[in-house]
Amino acid sequence: AQSVAQPEDQVNVAEGNPLTVKCTYSVSGNPYLFWYVQYPNRGLQFLLKYITGDNLVKGSYGFEAEFNKSQTSFHLKKPSALVSDSALYFCAVRASNTPLVFGKGTRLSVIA
């Protein structure tokens, strides 16, 4: 069975500083990894995914994530945080032909 851990419930960062939201996973076989963002009272929006290929994946709104197979991690990063990045972020994983399993979410707060 697959699982996802987001070890931080909350991440606070100053505007303009780099941000990292952590994610580790467990899955049998090759992982399919995703990041989603949720703004208040909205559904989830897709940010980026890793299926295969380059370990550094670039996505929407300047976000990127690095796949690290040995550490089973897929941390979300952005070089310079904006106040508008404040939201709830979800990491998700699946094996082939299985539904996504989501982490519990990390609330990012960017302070001006």
Next chain:
Amino acid sequence: DVKVTQSSRYLVKRTGEKVFLECVQDMDHENMFWYRQDPGLGLRLIYFSYDVKMKEKGDIPEGYSVSREKKERFSLILESASTNQTSMYLCASSLLGDEQFFGPGTRLTVL
């Protein structure tokens, strides 16, 4: 752009009522999903469907059923609503193996 719509943004029902939550997608996606979202628990999969008239149980199917009579529509049914089903319900759709697109959610309160 893919659009996933849900029939209501907010819904208030009484204990014991039968509740229907409707989800429609406009991109001919094979896969559709129903999740509930609760603080501190993330998203939990209730049911999913890979094709018309097909359904699979997710992690928490108890107290719920689903219907998929048409490819674009996936309905979640609470046969007899209970207070512990108060939650945010999210519908999603995807092509086979691809990322999921989510609807705006329905916040259901059961009194």
